[in-house]
Amino acid sequence: MLFSILFNYSIDDYINDPDDEPCSLDLHPVGVTTKTYIYSIICAFGLMGNALIMITYMFYKRTKTMTDVYLFNVAVADLIFVVALPFIIYNEQYSWLMGPVACKILGSAYSINLYSSMLLLACISGDRYVAIVQARRSFGARSRAMIYSRLICSAVWGFAVALTLPTLIYTKRYDEPVLGAQNVTVMCHLHFTEDDTAKVMKVLLPSLQMAIGFLLPLIMMVLCYSSIMCTLQRAQSSQRHKAIRVVLAVVVVFIVCHLPYNVALLNHTLDLFKQRSCQAEKMKLRVLAISRSIAYLHCCLNPVLYAFVGVKFRSHFRQIMVDLWCFSKKYIYSARSSHGTSDFCVSGLKSSDGSNNMSSFSA
Incomplete structure (x- = not known):
């Protein structure tokens, strides 16, 4: 997972302990157990919901609109991540027994899920805007645009893969000395051999996540869904209020799931190269872990918000x-x-x- 890999390092030159004692940033056993249970729940519900969407589109419902194509691809993106979660949990607990290749692939699973699903959700909001706000002008254009929906999805996947490449390249399985002990522990983190590369990547990767994986989709959704709500308010329809509630739910759930993690990530990134105490760093990592788990919940809620309603x-x-x-x-x-x-x-x-x-x- 991208930013558990990025920040869970045990030795940092910028961490200063007032008592000059070694600072271990390893998770407490209770925290490890709690994280395992949370990720298992996310995996179970995410697997069930997204698999049902894919089964529905493949065997029960033809993809007739651009939104149908986008929804199917969102389900694929979310399914990639939830399928990777059990293997990530297993390898974290058993010293990455599956080897360096699995380390790279599993370490990149969240990154490709993040970029592809977030950009596709932005595409869905744009398509809904055209369908509702510009309905009369765009009817003929929308029927022709269906031809290009798969090309748009292919471009989104290609862009997501390109943004994931740094994570794939620099994620490595390596031995990390245990503080205060003679043995080593096997880690699967972003690992750099040069300080300049490390400094650039530790700023670049979270910046890309915040800009493309959160701010861009958020702006797109707010603009499009605001116009949609104004149009629905003027419409004389018995389904108007229900449609408005669904739109509000989509935006609110997106913000609730992703805003805390991105705020915590921004705060941590700004302090990366500042002197900070061991306790402060532990607290920031704990906040990151909790907010990250909340962000992961979005892959379980996407099927409910965009399909089953x-x-x-x-x-x-x-x-x-x-x-x-x-x-x-x-x-x-x-x-x-x-x-x-x-x-x-x-x-x-x-x-x-x-x-x-x-x-x-x-x-």
Whole structure:
């Protein structure tokens, strides 16, 4: 994970202990256990929610709009991170047994998730603005723009990979001496051989995260959703208030999840090359760890905010549950009855020509 890797180093030339004692910044065992439980919860709910979105788009609902394409790619980005989380937890507890390649890949998982998902959420807000605020002027243009949605997503992924390259290159598995002991511990952090490179990267990487992974999407969302809310306020629709609540929820959840971490990250980055006490550094790292966990929650909330609040998506979700129940019963009872459960199970899976078998799934 990008910035647990960036800041959890145990020796820092700028940390000064008043009593001239060695300063260990290693997490307390209770903190390690708590972090493991939190990350496990994030992994479980994030895996379930984002997998359901991908299953829905692949088997139950065709991607008919630009937002559909963006949502599918957001789910892919979030799924990359939540799948990496269990391996990160395992390797942190067992000295990175999976080796240096796994260290680099897992260390870069959050970075590529951050940039791709945040930029895609900005794209969704822009598409919603065009669809609602500029609805009359953009109808024909939107039907043609669907052709380019996959190109936009490809560009976002390429940009995210490019921004992740420094993390991939400099993340290394290495031995770190344990303070006050003769043995060493295996670490997977950003590791630099030159001081100048270390100083540049320790400022550049958090600056990129704050600018591209937070400020740019935030500005885009605030501008677009403000215009959308003004348009909805003027609309004479029974669904107006519900739509406004959804818009507010999207913006508020984004700010609540990501603002604390980015403020803590900015504060820590500004103090990186200043003299500071051991206790102050421990407190900052603790705040970073807590706020980072809150930021990770966003990958669990994206499916709820952007997909399952819609009536059609909830219908798809219910049909997935019905199909899973039918298939499991058919498998269990196939040996007992030649009919199985096929007499009363109706699947909502798309047929071979791409159409849905249930009328409620039609757009």
